[in-house]
Amino acid sequence: MEIRAGTGGDEAALFGAVLMRMYQRYAERHNFKYELIDIAETEMGGIKEATFSLNGRGAYSRMKYESGVHRVQRVPETETQGRIHTSAATVAVLPEAEDIDVEINPGDLRIDTYRSSGAGGQHVNKTESAIRITHLPTGLVVQSQDERSQGRNKEQAMKVLKSRLYEMYRAEAAAKEASARKSQVGSGDRSERIRTYNFPQGRVTEHRIKLTLYKIDSIMDGDLYEIIDSLIAADQAAKLAKMNEGI
Numbered sequence: 001m002e003i004r005a006g007t008g009g010d011e012a013a014l015f016g017a018v019l020m021r022m023y024q025r026y027a028e029r030h031n032f033k034y035e036l037i038d039i040a041e042t043e044m045g046g047i048k049e050a051t052f053s054l055n056g057r058g059a060y061s062r063m064k065y066e067s068g069v070h071r072v073q074r075v076p077e078t079e080t081q082g083r084i085h086t087s088a089a090t091v092a093v094l095p096e097a098e099d100i101d102v103e104i105n106p107g108d109l110r111i112d113t114y115r116s117s118g119a120g121g122q123h124v125n126k127t128e129s130a131i132r133i134t135h136l137p138t139g140l141v142v143q144s145q146d147e148r149s150q151g152r153n154k155e156q157a158m159k160v161l162k163s164r165l166y167e168m169y170r171a172e173a174a175a176k177e178a179s180a181r182k183s184q185v186g187s188g189d190r191s192e193r194i195r196t197y198n199f200p201q202g203r204v205t206e207h208r209i210k211l212t213l214y215k216i217d218s219i220m221d222g223d224l225y226e227i228i229d230s231l232i233a234a235d236q237a238a239k240l241a242k243m244n245e246g247i
Contacts, residue, residue, distance in 0.1 A: 001093050004049040006069060008087020013046025015072045015197075016089040018220060020050055023066075025222025032056035044078075060095045065231040067093045068194035075200070084200060088193060094177060102162045102169065110134040113150060131157045140164055195227075209234045 003020055005012040027034040033055040040048040054063060071088045079085060113128040130145035131153040142164065144156040196205045197216060204219050204227070205212045211230050213219065219227070 001054060001063065001066070001091065002049065002051050003047065004090045004092075005046065006088035006090050008072075008085065010042060010044055010046060010078065011072075011076045011085050012087040012089055013042045013048055014044060014076070015070075015087055016047045016050065017041075017045060018072075019070060019089055019091065020047060020052070022220050022222055022224070023052075023054065023063075026224050027054050027056075027222075029222050030056065030062075032059050060093070062228050062232070064093045065228060065235070066091050069192045071193035071196045073196065073198045073200070102166050104135070104158075104162065104165070108136050110136060111154070114145075129153055133157045133161055135161060135165065138165070138168065140168075206231070 001023065003016045005016045008015070024034050026032075033053075035053045035055070037051040037053060039050040042048060069088050069090050071086060073084055073086050075082055076085050110133070112132040112134075114130045114132065115128050129148060129150045130143065131150060132141065132143040133154075134141050140161060142157045142160040144153040144160070146153070146156070194206070194208055196207065197220070198205070199216060201214075202216045203212055203214045204216050206227055209230055211227065213226060215223070
């Protein structure tokens with residue numbers, strides 16, 4: 001999970017720290033393992049951004065609904081006139097990346113043999129021991145001619161191909177993750193909020209399902225069960241309705 005301060009300056013950063021503690025407390029209540037990965041703090045004790053993991057059975061399926069802009073309305077500690085300020089922090093929830101296992105279908109390969117050539121175009125040997133492998137789906141071409149054995153050259157070429165494919169898939173996965181993160185958090189503007197925490201009124205409003213609860217203290221202490229369970233129920237009902245439309 002990632003939390004970033006959005007609109008609201010120092011107050012947004014302080015609220016980001018409050019959100020992180022809320023998720024820590026929820027993790028303790030739900031027996032998820034919390035692990036801080038990275039954090040950039042402000043001088044006032046807020047967080048510009050923080051990355052942490054929650055591990056446990058069903059962690060992502062429950063926490064994914066927290067993605068979006070969280071808006072807070074309260075009187076900041078730095079406010080001397082008692083005015084209520086509105087600020088925001090963004091939350092992104094991403095499933096833990098799995099190791100990319102490069103599987104190569106032999107049918108996707110074109111393997112050519114040719115004679116190894118040395119300096120000045122001289123043949124290193126008279127047999128076609130050099131190997132050129134083309135991965136047809138991607139167009140990647142690798143070759144090996146350093147070894148005298150065709151088998152060894154093929155082995156070396158396959159290692160290079162796997163490395164290049166791994167790097168290509170890793171870059172694609174990173175691009176998809178960045179896209180998913182951007183779609184989840186939006187710009188961090190207050191108007192894009194999914195939930196509002198109004199401290200003077202003691203209420204939390206979940207805008208996506210129009211749920212308002214007047215127990216902000218327990219929610220900030222990690223009691224997210226009613227909110228998350230309601231979001232899951234609404235999501236399942238929407239999916240069921242969509243399925244029924246197709247019947």
